[in-house]
Amino acid sequence: VRAGLLTAGAALLTGCGSQQLLSIGDMSSAYNREIFWMSVWAIAFSIIIFIGVSYALFYTVRKFREDRPGHDAAPAQFHGNNRLEVILVVVPVLIVVLLSVLTVRSMARLNPTPQNATSINVLARQFWWNFTYPTATAAAGGVVSNGNELVMPTRNPVALTITSGDVMHAFWAPNLGGQRNATPGTEKTWQIDTNRPGVYQGNCSLLCGASHANMRYKVVALEPERYNSFLAAAQAYRAPTPAEGSAEARGYTIFMQGKPSTGALACAACHRVQGTPANGAAGPDLSFFGTRRTLGAGMWEGERAEEMLIPWLANSPGVKPGSLMPPYNGATYRVNGQVQKGGVLTEQELSDVAAYIRSLRLPEEANYWRDVP
Ligand code: CUA
Numbered sequence: 187v188r189a190g191l192l193t194a195g196a197a198l199l200t201g202c203g204s205q206q207l208l209s210i211g212d213m214s215s216a217y218n219r220e221i222f223w224m225s226v227w228a229i230a231f232s233i234i235i236f237i238g239v240s241y242a243l244f245y246t247v248r249k250f251r252e253d254r255p256g257h258d259a260a261p262a263q264f265h266g267n268n269r270l271e272v273i274l275v276v277v278p279v280l281i282v283v284l285l286s287v288l289t290v291r292s293m294a295r296l297n298p299t300p301q302n303a304t305s306i307n308v309l310a311r312q313f314w315w316n317f318t319y320p321t322a323t324a325a326a327g328g329v330v331s332n333g334n335e336l337v338m339p340t341r342n343p344v345a346l347t348i349t350s351g352d353v354m355h356a357f358w359a360p361n362l363g364g365q366r367n368a369t370p371g372t373e374k375t376w377q378i379d380t381n382r383p384g385v386y387q388g389n390c391s392l393l394c395g396a397s398h399a400n401m402r403y404k405v406v407a408l409e410p411e412r413y414n415s416f417l418a419a420a421q422a423y424r425a426p427t428p429a430e431g432s433a434e435a436r437g438y439t440i441f442m443q444g445k446p447s448t449g450a451l452a453c454a455a456c457h458r459v460q461g462t463p464a465n466g467a468a469g470p471d472l473s474f475f476g477t478r479r480t481l482g483a484g485m486w487e488g489e490r491a492e493e494m495l496i497p498w499l500a501n502s503p504g505v506k507p508g509s510l511m512p513p514y515n516g517a518t519y520r521v522n523g524q525v526q527k528g529g530v531l532t533e534q535e536l537s538d539v540a541a542y543i544r545s546l547r548l549p550e551e552a553n554y555w556r557d558v559p
Contacts, residue, residue, distance in 0.1 A: 299375060308346050317331060332478075355392050363376070390402070402480075477553055500531075
């Protein structure tokens with residue numbers, strides 16, 4: 187735990203290497219700029235009021251102290267001061283009115299989703315995210331969706347439609363805008379934006395269960411041209427059929443059919459892979475799994491994610507508390523509070539499945555991690 191804290195602390199201080207420091211003060215986002223200037227106004231008035239009240243306090247204490255020269259035991263006797271009372275009511279009212287006007291103006295700027303916004307749908311589940319691009323429709327060549335890695339354009343507002351498939355969660359990528367609840371049964375809209383390409387950290391910001399803290403995502407913001415080429419290629423993407431006899435082909439068979447003789451469920455029952463019969467919706471979309479850099483909803487990334495893939499497939503709930511993916515090493519897991527035994531795949535079979543899902547890659551021109559250090 188201590189090592190984890192130190193790592194997290196170091197990551198915060200260094201801004202996670204190439205990545206942006208988690209900050210609501212990131213001025214690349216119009217949302218954050220709006221909030222920043224609202225705060226400046228509110229803080230400025232607070233400072234003015236603080237100085238005024240402090241001055242009045244010290245002035246009174248000093249001027250009417252008991253040992254002042256010419257002090258008379260009985261103070262002046264009078265009731266009220268109309269002018270002072272009017273000032274004390276009018277000034278705060280004016281401040282509140284001004285702050286309200288500024289607030290309403292900010293809300294008007296941020297709330298109605300601009301016509302030119304890019305639409306992206308967000309689905310939150312225990313404990314992962316799915317990001318779907320509604321402009322890429324089946325008619326246009328295929329629904330595009332990606333698990334736990336959100337690709338968005340820069341210099342253009344992104345209109346999110348956020349919902350949850352189970353309990354309440356909240357979407358929050360602090361550098362890109364404020365947070366919004368993901369509530370089952372309702373769709374909430376939200377807007378994020380940035381004018382700086384890069385990788386941003388997102389988190390679930392509403393306590394939602396055992397792996398709330400492990401419910402993260404990456405936002406990769408690309409220049410609009412690169413974003414468009416990502417979306418076009420993603421839309422045209424069809425997962426290739428692996429060459430017969432290869433590890434990928436063996437993995438493909440297990441992915442699609444499971445291994446009924448040992449109780450191993452098919453991955454396709456819960457996961458979707460674009461261009462294949464796999465169309466499950468209970469788990470994150472794996473269409474571009476090989477392009478992704480993170481594993482387990484941001485629990486691991488880069489080389490660590492590579493190393494963790496087999497342990498993850500072997501016993502997902504064992505490495506991520508509350509994960510609903512069944513273990514494939516025969517370990518027990520809980521479904522709706524009941525203990526069940528997972529199916530069994532051999533080491534070889536697990537590695538074949540890993541080979542198959544690693545082969546699911548976007549073409550290089552659409553690889554959103556390209557050029558990201
Ligand atoms: Cu989902 Cu916290």
